Amino acid sequence: MRMLHTWCAGTLLFAQSVFSAGQALAAEDQPLINRLEGPQVITETVTYRANGEEHVGLIARDAKAKGRRPGILLVHEWWGLNSYARKRAEQLAGLGYVVMAVDMYGGGRTAEHPQDAKAFSSAVMGDWPKAESSVNSALAVLRSRPEVDGERMAAIGYCFGGGVVLNMALSGAPLKAVVSFHGSPGIAVKDPKAFAGRVVIQNGEADSLVPQEGLDSLLATFKSLNTRATLIQYPGAKHAFTNPESNAKGAKYDLPLAYDAAADAASWQVMLNLFNEVFKSPKTSPQP
Template sequence: MRALLMLLCLIPGLMISSAIAQTEAQPSQAESGTDINIAWGPRVESEIFEYSTGGNTYQGYLARNANDDTPRPAVLVVHEWWGLDAYARARADQLAALGFVALAVDMYGEGRTAAHPDQAGEFSSRVMQDWPAARARLEAAMSQLRDHPAVADTGMAAIGYCFGGGIVMNMALSGMPIEAAISFHGSPTQAVRTPQEFEGVVRIHNGGADSLVTREALTSMASTLKAQGADVEVINYPDALHSFTNPDADTVAEEFGLPLGYDAAADAASWQATLLTLDRALNQ
């Protein structure tokens, strides 16, 4: 019914430090009659990653570089209010290609997704109104992820989009064990009743023209996080609307009459900044 949000390709020309972009090359091969060595780049493989809590089963999406035998840092990807769709999986694939083990989590259970904004709003509101249950889902995913042989024991980070951005901000606000929480056009709704100390990094990438996020709510969330010890920075992108990182935002906006819009410049800038943040937080 609705074209699922999908990122079609990696941002071209992105430069990142070798710590992030590590790929284990297979044995170099010299072309016949030349001295040119050819190494293999990343080979992203994915799998359904099931975890359970509260009697319910959740179906995440795990992506990693199969050409790399060295354990790597893990990053959680929290989906938009639509659920764990193609867009969230594509972001996980990107992170895997850049040297992380990425888990796109399932916040709704059984991998369900919404086909209409009304249904998406119902699903997301239900999660945000019961933060202890939401936290339990995230903790179950993180606990199982730590046991994966491809994951290094160097800490985790979390990134999230729209609804997912709100989730990762609340992860930091509740003192969950992550090194960085990075939100893209996230909803700054405080779901945590009693904020806890958090000494990690919080980066909030926000559309300067986003009518769905008020300046007051954004400032309140950032101030509360800073008061708990977080290294907080809010980056506003001029003229960018809600969902500015998603190439299919314009199509969804037209279909449902929503104030969304893709902004290629803001998408590229926020993604590059995120990779640098992850490098500092997880690769020392």
């Protein structure tokens, strides 16, 4: 695994330790009997308005968990809020987080063909003020949940969604951490701001859809803003390496996509270790 370490002495130490053994938040916070029985993940559809449009998101949480827990905003790939994004939300909920999978396209729209996905995602990133308003509306919904500790929140994104959360960091969003998985490095924010949290960018070294010069420019921007950012690149991994459906979609539409189980597992653990670090104190906040 190749790593580029940028800005802040602590970043290097963090990147060197990302594969150390770590427990998920739920394992620390939940009574032993609940851990033995397993979580009870439930999901609910939530509609919210942004820019005068209705958006259809998803909340996933563990019904057994007690107290206020960290909230995670999850932004989908360019295909939209589909079954893959929902699965990831449920996985995180099973670890004790309250997760909101957002709908960046409005109306719950998803795309099957790459041409539609490109049109949807380009329209969003072509108007960052509108996109920022949309994600901020979703953040407000998540923060308002009684189960969520509004002081402990993070955002993750995949592909298109990775680009969205990276631009959230560049906008100075009130988050503890941002994690991008094979995300676009394009900077849509016209006036980038310092980000107080941690930024981790995880990319495949063989990803032909994410240019190295774009990643280098992004890292340089974060450094200029005194923002703590780390890039981790996985040898041999191609675009969309976290999604088991990538091989089939790549073959169907002649796209350079491929699932990589090792990179998927490693990048997931990197994210969990980061969350354990930024959310470690306090563990939970009591509900009023």
